[in-house]
Amino acid sequence: MPELPEVETMVRFLRPRVQGAELEEVVAYDVALRASLRETRTPAKADLLLRRGKHVLLHTEDGQWTVIHPRMSGRLAWGQVDPDDRVRALWRFSTGEMRLVDLRRLATVGVFEGGEPALGLGPEPLEGLAWLPAVLARSRMPIKVWLMDQRKVAGIGNIYASEICFRAGIDPRRPACELRNVEVERMVEVIPTVLQEAIARQGTTLSDGRYREPGGQRGRFALQLAVYGREGAPCPVCGALVSRCVQAGRSTFWCSRCQR
DNA sequence: AGTCCCCTGGAG
């Protein structure tokens, strides 16, 4: 579920609570996570909580890096959770408790040593995209599929890939290398804009409201999605009906009038 | 790029 803006929102919420706190205990409630968490040494002082793409990295002063990947349905909650929330792991800090809640059990956790682990991610999209034109020119992948490839650029998932293409006015099915220079420049501008807007609004909440913010409250200012999940609904810009297709096994939504 | 897989639940 969470893409870059949602993970960034979690990390910003958790960072002041976690950084500088003593990590006192780590508990794996899910058998699948037990193997990766049993090696965790505690206590240790936590000094860094970072986001890399859609991953959360926790560094402790004993040199361990804990990499938490929420995948589809995972989230990190601080403090108490609903009784029906599926808690898969818990990190008890001197300042409070952090829980990995994950209905579908797709989230993964790993513990590494020897420097920040290489996650095989491409560059962060909020740290400059000057490299984008040259790289897009070398790929024949459809632009929307390219945006979702974490090795190419980190953190963009199925929702924001569709929203970015919409904002850029580009048909998501077009090969990356066939974008014209002005269109690539639009991508350079729009990618950080869409992600920053979502971060400013504390992530996206779908109409069904399943996604909840790390603190427990729903994003009050949840980003209004233009096309994602709106097949057959009017495009907010031109009123044409939003189209849907499947690319790389994932749903793509776009406005065939606004996006060429 | 397609297909199957991991897992659980909701919608139709």
Added chain:
DNA sequence: CTCCAGGGGACT
């Protein structure tokens, strides 16, 4: 019952 879901890895 079938299909679908914001993630991604393996294998073709």
